[in-house]
Amino acid sequence: MALPGGLESLIKAFSGHGVDEQSIISLLGRSRAEHRRTFRKECKEFFIEDNERRFERWDDHSIKLIKQEFMRFKNAVVLWTMHPWERDARSIWGALREGPESYGVIVEVACTRSSEELLGARKAYHSLFNHSIEEDIATQVEGRERKLLVALVSAYRFEGPKVNEDTAKSEAEILAEAMNAEQKPIENAELIRILSTRSKPHLKTVYKYYKDLYGKNINEDLDHDLILQAAVQCLCTPHKYFSRVLDAALRDNAHTSTKKALARVIVTRADTDIQEINEEYQNQYGVSLAQKIVETASGNYKEFLLTLISREN
Incomplete structure (x- = not known):
């Protein structure tokens, strides 16, 4: 599975009112480590780049919002x-x-x-x-x-x-x-x-x-x-x-x-x-x-x- 092609769908699955569980399962559940890395780098709505330590971390506010959804x-x-x-x-x-x-x-x-x-x-x-x-x-x-x-x-x-x-x-x-x-x-x-x-x-x-x-x-x-x-x-x-x-x-x-x-x-x-x-x-x-x-x-x-x-x- 090539996650980058489904990146927009995955971002949408996490956004709005509620979450699209089936899309998350099909797109994210079958993804490989490099695909999830791409997701973190490209999804600026949810992740923050730590340039000093060289990794992408969840934005705390986004975690709270997604839990609510x-x-x-x-x-x-x-x-x-x-x-x-x-x-x-x-x-x-x-x-x-x-x-x-x-x-x-x-x-x-x-x-x-x-x-x-x-x-x-x-x-x-x-x-x-x-x-x-x-x-x-x-x-x-x-x-x-x-x-x-x-x-x-x-x-x-x-x-x-x-x-x-x-x-x-x-x-x-x-x-x-x-x-x-x-x-x-x-x-x-x-x-x-x-x-x-x-x-x-x-x-x-x-x-x-x-x-x-x-x-x-x-x-x-x-x-x-x-x-x-x-x-x-x-x-x-x-x-x-x-x-x-x-x-x-x-x-x-x-x-x-x-x-x-x-x-x-x-x-x-x-x-x-x-x-x-x-x-x-x-x-x-x-x-x-x-x-x-x-x-x-x-x-x-x-x-x-x-x-x-x-x-x-």
């Missing part, structure tokens, strides 16, 4: 077999430890689950960590997001279709006042009350009145506050929200923490609305979710994700 299949399988309550509880626990850049995961769980599902996640959190979600957010979140996050995870929303139109219109005006006040919207007690207590059908009506009254979607007034924007999207347009998160996760230059969303979203939505998310993804980006995964993911990880999005519930 090997782990993606295992992690996806573990998530899939977990009870949904435990899965959500562990997602929130992990987001708190990763810091502000991951607080959107807390919003996602709090705002896209049913009232019973969110209550179940809170029960699981008690069991796993001997604290409440509310307690940990209150003690670990130091920024202005704290009050909103505590309120969202504490919610037990009415899930019926009934909406009071007059109240919805009045609350649209309250939101507009919050947007134009000197105080940051995320610190506004009335805005937090509305987002954390009202039913999703009611909130959709509030946002409709907001657009009717002020000529633009509330999202346009929240583009400077990603946590509030995520909350609004998760509550009222979850399929658009999940499509956006998946698109970010599937980009070639996605950060490692951003890539994690690919398995999280597909696994958590596979039993509920993955087909609707797929349709929205196609509408927004002009390509099916399955095709995008084929283009960017590799190996068993890719096959497992494709299986989840193609299954019938």
Whole structure:
């Protein structure tokens, strides 16, 4: 076997989302010492040349990244077999430890689950960590997001279709006042009350009145506050929200923490609305979710994700 001819394929097998195990086996497993030496010399993405000692060594950062890619299949399988309550509880626990850049995961769980599902996640959190979600957010979140996050995870929303139109219109005006006040919207007690207590059908009506009254979607007034924007999207347009998160996760230059969303979203939505998310993804980006995964993911990880999005519930 002449590895140099398959060098590009081998580099690709190690790159992206997951790893292509079969290519690694067929290309690298049968290689000779001189072929692996060529691989190390040519693969500047992974190896550093030590000119003084005359050998090529792995870049430490690359080792870490590749280990993470090997782990993606295992992690996806573990998530899939977990009870949904435990899965959500562990997602929130992990987001708190990763810091502000991951607080959107807390919003996602709090705002896209049913009232019973969110209550179940809170029960699981008690069991796993001997604290409440509310307690940990209150003690670990130091920024202005704290009050909103505590309120969202504490919610037990009415899930019926009934909406009071007059109240919805009045609350649209309250939101507009919050947007134009000197105080940051995320610190506004009335805005937090509305987002954390009202039913999703009611909130959709509030946002409709907001657009009717002020000529633009509330999202346009929240583009400077990603946590509030995520909350609004998760509550009222979850399929658009999940499509956006998946698109970010599937980009070639996605950060490692951003890539994690690919398995999280597909696994958590596979039993509920993955087909609707797929349709929205196609509408927004002009390509099916399955095709995008084929283009960017590799190996068993890719096959497992494709299986989840193609299954019938």
